[in-house]
Amino acid sequence: MATATTAPNITDPSLYLEGIPHERFAEMRNTPGIVWHPYNDGGFWAVTRHADTKTVSKNTATFSSAVGHTNLWDLEADALEARRSLIDTDSPDHTRLRRLIARAFTPKNIRRWEDTVREITVDVLEEFMEKGSGDFVAEVAAPIPIRVILTMLGVPVKDAGYLVELSNYLVEGTGETQSLPADAFGNTTELRLLPFNSPASHALFEYGEALGEQRRNEPQDDLVTTLVQAEAEDGDRLSGSEYRNLFHLLIFAGNETTRTALSHGAMALADHPDQWARVLADPELIDSATEEVLRWSTPVLHMRRTTTEETELAGTKIGAGEKVVMWYASANRDESEFENPFKFDVGREHNPHFSFGGGGAHLCLGAFLARLEIIVLLQEMAKRGLSLNRTGEPVRAPSNFVHGVLSVDMEVAK
Amino acid sequence: MSDLVKLKVDTEACIAGGQCEMIEPDTFLVDDDTAIASVIGTGSLPVDRAAEVIDRCPAQAISIVNSDSE
Numbered sequence: 001m002a003t004a005t006t007a008p009n010i011t012d013p014s015l016y017l018e019g020i021p022h023e024r025f026a027e028m029r030n031t032p033g034i035v036w037h038p039y040n041d042g043g044f045w046a047v048t049r050h051a052d053t054k055t056v057s058k059n060t061a062t063f064s065s066a067v068g069h070t071n072l073w074d075l076e077a078d079a080l081e082a083r084r085s086l087i088d089t090d091s092p093d094h095t096r097l098r099r100l101i102a103r104a105f106t107p108k109n110i111r112r113w114e115d116t117v118r119e120i121t122v123d124v125l126e127e128f129m130e131k132g133s134g135d136f137v138a139e140v141a142a143p144i145p146i147r148v149i150l151t152m153l154g155v156p157v158k159d160a161g162y163l164v165e166l167s168n169y170l171v172e173g174t175g176e177t178q179s180l181p182a183d184a185f186g187n188t189t190e191l192r193l194l195p196f197n198s199p200a201s202h203a204l205f206e207y208g209e210a211l212g213e214q215r216r217n218e219p220q221d222d223l224v225t226t227l228v229q230a231e232a233e234d235g236d237r238l239s240g241s242e243y244r245n246l247f248h249l250l251i252f253a254g255n256e257t258t259r260t261a262l263s264h265g266a267m268a269l270a271d272h273p274d275q276w277a278r279v280l281a282d283p284e285l286i287d288s289a290t291e292e293v294l295r296w297s298t299p300v301l302h303m304r305r306t307t308t309e310e311t312e313l314a315g316t317k318i319g320a321g322e323k324v325v326m327w328y329a330s331a332n333r334d335e336s337e338f339e340n341p342f343k344f345d346v347g348r349e350h351n352p353h354f355s356f357g358g359g360g361a362h363l364c365l366g367a368f369l370a371r372l373e374i375i376v377l378l379q380e381m382a383k384r385g386l387s388l389n390r391t392g393e394p395v396r397a398p399s400n401f402v403h404g405v406l407s408v409d410m411e412v413a414k
Numbered sequence: 415m416s417d418l419v420k421l422k423v424d425t426e427a428c429i430a431g432g433q434c435e436m437i438e439p440d441t442f443l444v445d446d447d448t449a450i451a452s453v454i455g456t457g458s459l460p461v462d463r464a465a466e467v468i469d470r471c472p473a474q475a476i477s478i479v480n481s482d483s484e
């Protein structure tokens with residue numbers, strides 16, 4: 001069994017302040033078998049190669065999302081149950097839930113929101129261009145996804161500010177410190193029973209429930225209406241807890257991740273002016289550039305599974321009930337899958353990146369929405385001949401889970 | 415020219431991930447109402463492209479129609 005005791009600890013959040021520890025991941029990819037990595041009192045199997053990630057992701061019967069937790073740490077059974085959303089289920093629950101809402105996220109139904117996404121993007125981008133410089137995260141990358149998802153859900157404009165505030169508290173919950181008292185927003189639920197242990201989750205649940213109730217009585221052309229009306233042929237519907245956790249998941253999953261992709265995308269294009277020049281000369285490259293931005297940014301660094309039985313992976317024996325962690329950040333730089341993985345190449349032809357998951361059933365529900373947001377931003381930048389310069393170092397999030405950028409100063413190139 | 419194979423979608427397994435339609439838009443369509451993919455056009459692809467789209471399906475719902483049985 002290969003053990004990593006002296007090597008850098010890839011779960012140490014502070015390591016990520018300097019960026020992804022790519023050298024350590026490369027060593028692990030080149031170590032035969034699967035590396036055991038210590039974590040708290042136990043540890044996990046660190047899956048770092050593209051091919052092994054795919055095997056784990058696709059074999060949901062052996063590598064479960066419903067047992068333990070899909071994050072590194074375990075949750076107690078009652079907390080897991082109270083916090084369970086689509087992402088922590090196995091089939092048949094997963095298939096059932098996913099099919100109830102999949103309709104809203106098909107490629108064609110997402111394209112119906114293109115005008116909305118474009119309007120928001122143009123609004124935000126033109127304001128940044130007028131100023132000429134600023135923090136790209138706060139001014140562009142953060143507002144676009146949250147405004148898009150709130151509009152799609154049907155949250156009235158007057159409440160958007162409040163929901164943005166709540167979602168920012170959740171993002172804080174993925175870091176080390178929380179600034180909210182346990183009883184904030186009138187919360188009385190034990191924090192460990194709430195997503196991100198955050199009282200802001202309680203407020204989001206309450207808001208989602210009120211909005212759902214309203215849409216049940218007065219349906220609108222929005223996602224909340226789709227969710228409350230979702231009904232299978234056999235009359236199956238979302239339960240109250242399923243609805244509330246899904247409303248919450250959509251706000252979080254559709255927000256922080258896309259923000260990260262847009263931030264790293266803008267940084268990559270500023271840092272590789274030759275690549276942005278290619279896109280400006282040939283806007284047909286925007287689709288492949290978008291996939292490359294996704295691979296390059298890998299907003300979600302890893303997801304965890306737990307084995308339901310004894311198994312073998314890459315020749316390593318893995319017992320039942322053990323943690324297996326797929327490091328998407330490593331799979332996306334696997335030299336045996338990607339040609340020149342450390343080159344940012346907007347025309348990359350073979351690009352089966354795992355930024356939306358490793359190819360199995362939990363494939364990101366919002367993948368086509370996230371793609372649309374990146375595509376539209378690149379299109380609108382290209383249309384205006386807008387190039388960006390980076391004027392400062394990014395401030396990175398101290399997180400082993402999200403590849404977050406807290407701020408990065410950029411200016412409009414003259 | 416490589417051989418063509420005919421493909422089918424297991425409608426019970428499909429979760430409307432949309433990968434098939436993204437990779438092979440002339441062969442697959444996700445229905446907007448039912449959110450289930452089906453085969454359109456000739457429903458056939460060269461062997462290598464068929465293997466790719468089968469591999470990329472998150473729900474393992476795409477397979478080759480066995481010409482002996484159908």
Ligand code: HEM
Binds near residue numbers: 087098255356364
């Ligand atoms: C660039 C942006 C995004 C990235 C990188 C991303 C990444 C991911 C990843 C890696 C997973 C798989 C989790 C696993 O393997 O267990 C996932 C699942 C999910 N994502 Fe995203 N996501 C993004 C945007 C979005 C958006 C915009 C939405 C919603 C509007 C969304 C909603 C979801 C949901 C609901 C799931 C759970 C799917 C399931 O378990 O079946 N995501 N996402």
